[in-house]
Amino acid sequence: MMAELLTTTALPIMLVGAMVGIASSAVGTFLVLRGNSMLSDAISHSIVFGIVIVWLLTKQQSGPVQLIGAALTGLLTVLLTEALASTKRVKQDTAIGLVFPALFSIGVLLLNIYANDVHIDTHTVLLGEIGFVWLDTLDIFGLPIPQALVSMSVMTVLNYAFIGLFYKELKLATFDPALAKTFGFMPSILFYVLLMLTSSTAVAAFDAVGAVLFIAFAIVPASAAYLLTDRLWMMFIIGALISIASSISGYYLAVYLNVSIGGMMAVMTGVFLILAFLAGPRYGVITQLVKRQRARQAPMEPPPSI
Amino acid sequence: MAWLELLSDYTFQNVVIGASLLGLISGPLGCFAVLRRQSLLGDAISHAALPGICLSFIITGSRDIGGIIIGSLITGSAAALIMLMLTRLSRLKTDAGLGACLSIFFAVGIVLLTYIQGTNNASQGGLEAFLFGQAAATLRSDLWVMGSITLVTLLLLAAFWKQAKLVTFDAEYARTLGMPTTVIEASLTAMVALAVVVGLQMVGVILMAAMIVAPAAAARQWSRHLGGMLTIAAGVGIVSGVSGATISTLSRGLATGPLIVLTATAIVLISLALAPGRGLLWGMIKHYRQKSALQQQQLLYALYKHSADPSRASPTLGSRRMFHKLKQQGYLTRSLRGATPSDDGWGLTAQGQAEARRVVAAFEELAS
Numbered sequence: 001m002m003a004e005l006l007t008t009t010a011l012p013i014m015l016v017g018a019m020v021g022i023a024s025s026a027v028g029t030f031l032v033l034r035g036n037s038m039l040s041d042a043i044s045h046s047i048v049f050g051i052v053i054v055w056l057l058t059k060q061q062s063g064p065v066q067l068i069g070a071a072l073t074g075l076l077t078v079l080l081t082e083a084l085a086s087t088k089r090v091k092q093d094t095a096i097g098l099v100f101p102a103l104f105s106i107g108v109l110l111l112n113i114y115a116n117d118v119h120i121d122t123h124t125v126l127l128g129e130i131g132f133v134w135l136d137t138l139d140i141f142g143l144p145i146p147q148a149l150v151s152m153s154v155m156t157v158l159n160y161a162f163i164g165l166f167y168k169e170l171k172l173a174t175f176d177p178a179l180a181k182t183f184g185f186m187p188s189i190l191f192y193v194l195l196m197l198t199s200s201t202a203v204a205a206f207d208a209v210g211a212v213l214f215i216a217f218a219i220v221p222a223s224a225a226y227l228l229t230d231r232l233w234m235m236f237i238i239g240a241l242i243s244i245a246s247s248i249s250g251y252y253l254a255v256y257l258n259v260s261i262g263g264m265m266a267v268m269t270g271v272f273l274i275l276a277f278l279a280g281p282r283y284g285v286i287t288q289l290v291k292r293q294r295a296r297q298a299p300m301e302p303p304p305s306i
Numbered sequence: 307m308a309w310l311e312l313l314s315d316y317t318f319q320n321v322v323i324g325a326s327l328l329g330l331i332s333g334p335l336g337c338f339a340v341l342r343r344q345s346l347l348g349d350a351i352s353h354a355a356l357p358g359i360c361l362s363f364i365i366t367g368s369r370d371i372g373g374i375i376i377g378s379l380i381t382g383s384a385a386a387l388i389m390l391m392l393t394r395l396s397r398l399k400t401d402a403g404l405g406a407c408l409s410i411f412f413a414v415g416i417v418l419l420t421y422i423q424g425t426n427n428a429s430q431g432g433l434e435a436f437l438f439g440q441a442a443a444t445l446r447s448d449l450w451v452m453g454s455i456t457l458v459t460l461l462l463l464a465a466f467w468k469q470a471k472l473v474t475f476d477a478e479y480a481r482t483l484g485m486p487t488t489v490i491e492a493s494l495t496a497m498v499a500l501a502v503v504v505g506l507q508m509v510g511v512i513l514m515a516a517m518i519v520a521p522a523a524a525a526r527q528w529s530r531h532l533g534g535m536l537t538i539a540a541g542v543g544i545v546s547g548v549s550g551a552t553i554s555t556l557s558r559g560l561a562t563g564p565l566i567v568l569t570a571t572a573i574v575l576i577s578l579a580l581a582p583g584r585g586l587l588w589g590m591i592k593h594y595r596q597k598s599a600l601q602q603q604q605l606l607y608a609l610y611k612h613s614a615d616p617s618r619a620s621p622t623l624g625s626r627r628m629f630h631k632l633k634q635q636g637y638l639t640r641s642l643r644g645a646t647p648s649d650d651g652w653g654l655t656a657q658g659q660a661e662a663r664r665v666v667a668a669f670e671e672l673a674s
Contacts, residue, residue, distance in 0.1 A: 032398075037405035038346050045512075087586055089578055090523050097345040098523060101516030102571040105564030108438065112560050212353065212512070213416070216409035223402045260420035266413030273406055277396055285395050 012146045013130055014251045017265045019152035020205040021217045021243020025225070026159040027198045028218035029235050032226055033174050038093070039078065039195065040218040042100035044202045044211045046077040048107035051203060056110070067151070067200040074199025075192060077103060104211075130208040130262040151204040159197050163236075166190060171232055209262040216266035217243065224269070224276040227283050242272045318555055321441040323449050325551040325566065328508045328517065329543025331456040332501040334463060334536040336522035336543075338494050341474050341532075346401075347386060347495065348518030350408040352502045352511045354378075354385030356415025359436050359506070363422060371448045374436075375455070375503045382499035385411045412511075439510035439563035441551045452504045459500050462493075470494060471532055508547065509563035517543065520570035527581035546570035602632055603665045609638075609654055610662035637661055 031037050050073025051066060058065050077099055084095035130148075163170060173180040173187035180187045202214050209217065225238035250265030257264070278285050339348055355378035362377030363369065385407045392403040435443055463470060472480040473490045481487045498518060505514045525539035550566030579587045605628060629652060632638045637658030654662060 032402045035399045035401050037399075037401040038349075041346075041349065041405055041408065084578075087578065089527060089584060089586070091340075091343060091345070093343060093345040094340050094519055094523050097349060097515055097519035098571060098574060101513050101520075101567050105513060105516075105567045105571075108561055108564045109568070112564075212409060212412050215405055216413050219402060219405040219409060223398055223406050226398065226402070227396055254417075257417075257421065258424045259417045263413045263416035263420065266409060267417055270406070270410030270413065273410070277392060283396055288395075 010251065010255075012149060013261060014247050016130060016146060016148045016152060016208050017247030017251065017262070018244045019149060019156055020208055020214075021221055021247060021265075021269070022240045023152055023156040023159050023201050024198075024205060024214060024218040025221040025239035025243055026156070026163060026236060027194055027201060028222040029225065029232075029239055030170065030174055030194055031198070032219060032222040033232075033235075034191075037219045037223075038096055039081075040198060040202075040215050042077050042081065042096050043074045043195065043199050044214045044218075045100040046103035046107070047073050047199055047202050047206065048111075048211055049073060049103040050076075050107075050199070051206065052107045052110040052114075056114070063151075066203055067155075070199040070203035071196035072199075073103075074195050074202070077199075078192070078195050130265075148204075148208045152208070155197075155201045155204045159201065162193065162197060170194070174232075209266070213262050213266045216269050220266075220269040220273050221246070224273040227273075227276040227280045242269060246272060317442055317444075318552075320444045320446060320449060321551045321555055321562075322548050324441060324444045324452060324508055325547030326544045327449070327452045327456045328501075328505045328566075329521065329545070329547040330540050331459055331504050331543075332514075332517040333521040333525065333539030333541070333543035334460065335494075335497050335501040336518040336520075337525065337532070337536050337539050338470065338474055339498050339518050340522040340526065342491075342494070344495070344498075345519045346404055346515070347389075348498050348502065349515030350385055350389060350404045350411075351382040351495075351499050352505075352514035352518075353408045353415075354382045354411035355499075355502055355506060355514075356436070356511050357381045357411055357418055358415075359511075360415055360418035360422060364418065371445075371451050371507075374506070375451060378503050378506060379496075379499055381411060382502055383496055386495050386499070415511075435510070436506050437510050437512055438561045439506070439508050439513070439566075441508050441554060441562035444507050448507060452507075455500055455504055459497055462497070466490065466493075474532075508551070509566050510561075513563040513567045516567040516570060517547075520567070520574050521546065524570070524574040524577040527577040527584045530583075542570065542573050546573055598628070602628060603669075605629075605632065606637060606654070606658065606662040607665050607669060609652070610659065610666060632658070 028037075028040060031040055047070050050069045053073075054060065054066055054069035060066060080099045081092070081095045084090055084098060085092045090098065169180065169185040169187075170190055172183070173185055173190050177187045198218065201218075202211070205214050205217065221239040221242040222235065224242055225235040228238055229235055246265050246268035250268040251261055253268070254261040254264035276284070279287075281287060336348070339345060358377035358379065358381030359374050360377075361381070362373035365377075366373040389400075389403040389407040392398050392406065393400050398406075469480070469485055469490050472483075472485065473487050473494070477487050477491070480490075501518065502511075502514050505517050509517055521539040521542040522535070524542045525535045525537075528538050529535040546569035547566055550569045551562055553569075554560050554562040554565045577585075579585055582588065629638060629640075633640065637655060639653050639655050639658075
């Protein structure tokens with residue numbers, strides 16, 4: 001039964017999509033809360049550079065070496081950005097806008113030069129090939145498990161292990177960095193680790209959804225969750241649920257319309273964000289309007305007598 | 307010989323003119339974006355151009371540049387508008403709004419692109435070129451459109467120069483003067499979308515962000531005036547556009563966009579290091595000079611203060627190089643043999659005495 005399900009193409013694709021969303025929104029939650037969402041943009045572009053460099057050095061296109069390479073590339077991106085910003089000659093956002101296009105450009109040019117030797121082309125870089133994840137499988141307990149599913153599961157476990165272990169520290173570092181620092185929690189180190197995990201997740205998700213759509217999976221479910229709850233742990237749950245729902249609905253819509261599956265999944269995360277934005281129970285636009293209307297219609301209370 | 311041949315080459319002429327137009331429009335508009343801390347908005351707008359390109363293709367059924375420009379303008383501005391709405395009406399911050407708009411619009415673009423590919427329209431081949439840019443595919447008719455947009459944009463900018471300047475640097479004050487700041491700010495953002503549109507063919511939607519940011523960031527280092535900054539940014543944009551496009555045409559097979567972006571990035575790095583006044587290199591040299599001047603003054607001060615007790619005026623006060631430097635300047639003398647064993651013979655000359663007195667006076671004035 002299980003083997004049968006996995007050999008059909010639909011379930012592995014949806015599972016990979018959901019896992020990409022769950023793993024990315026875990027780290028994305030902190031990026032959204034800290035106001036660093038655009039770092040996911042920077043990282044997802046510059047890992048192209050990392051992937052090509054690691055491939056040139058080791059000839060490995062996926063696996064642990066690539067994940068570590070990605071972590072280092074992500075770190076390099078952030079450090080370069082901070083180094084540029086610390087010269088005080090350019091602002092933080094300008095620095096981001098300078099660093100990642102440069103790294104991305106080098107990556108694309110190297111891909112151009114070595115195009116005959118490597119099968120990642122610029123098309124894959126952007127779109128990923130989630131529709132073909134079932135082609136590349138590993139045998140685990142006799143079951144053919146898609147390799148993308150394995151690497152995404154590893155990243156999900158790693159991300160949540162990190163978040164689980166340092167939950168209290170991360171929470172404080174996110175909401176009150178100054179206090180976290182006085183407690184000796186080293187918020188900046190925590191943040192660097194988080195960004196390294198983000199890069200590794202981006203590389204693991206790379207084959208499935210490509211560089212740009214990763215941003216959608218990292219930022220959008222987390223943003224939607226942020227509009228729905230005030231509790232940090234709840235954000236992870238909502239983010240994961242939105243990822244699963246986007247993955248399933250995106251898959252069927254994409255098959256129905258015969259379009260890019262990864263793209264459609266990312267579009268669905270956007271649909272959920274708009275729903276949360278409009279109809280969220282507390283912060284939704286409609287709720288706010290209704291509340292304002294009620295406040296206007298409510299009879300004015302007499303001032304308390306002195 | 308290759309150069310002459312190249313210059314008369316029709317495609318190459320198109321590429322060079324196109325790249326110059328791109329630099330001419332993206333540089334000045336990028337300045338406003340960078341100064342208004344909207345560097346990454348260009349990134350979002352350019353990614354959001356993709357669904358517009360695809361929509362116009364679906365509607366017109368061809369790769370007509372007019373349609374593509376209108377389409378990408380509409381979706382680019384829509385993305386900017388939705389970003390504003392998301393951040394104004396909810397508690398999402400700008401960065402999350404930008405990231406969400408950028409990725410969702412791009413995802414819609416990818417969906418439409420694959421939809422077009424599914425319909426197997428024969429003329430859809432060139433669409434993917436818009437991802438990374440394909441300068442060689444520029445047509446003369448495209449240039450007329452790009453040129454008109456650039457001209458109109460620059461004329462608009464010149465006409466509303468004062469307003470744009472004031473809104474950029476002091477929006478509050480502009481508002482108290484009764485200027486329609488929201489309209490001006492929105493138009494400046496919409497003009498960034500125009501710059502993006504001009505660059506689509508050259509560098510593609512992914513890297514257009516760099517063409518907004520890089521020339522402006524480089525120009526900022528060379529000029530303290532908005533007008534100067536805009537002029538230099540246009541120059542940097544043109545130089546990087548033309549040289550990137552040239553390398554791309556000569557090499558065949560290397561994407562144009564990345565080459566242009568890397569050229570622009572190199573110019574930024576050079577500017578950061580070498581620009582007069584702000585350059586990091588000059589800063590470092592100045593810092594070093596100040597440091598050694600201060601150390602020399604301290605040494606003179608110490609020698610002067612302790613001249614009554616020569617045993618304390620030993621070379622441990624400063625490096626040997628500094629003693630020799632001061633000797634060259636005529637402030638110190640060295641008798642071959644000192645009076646006491648610990649004294650190795652360094653002493654102040656009359657000129658040194660005078661300089662030391664001046665330093666002491668300056669020190670004491672500072673201390674009081």
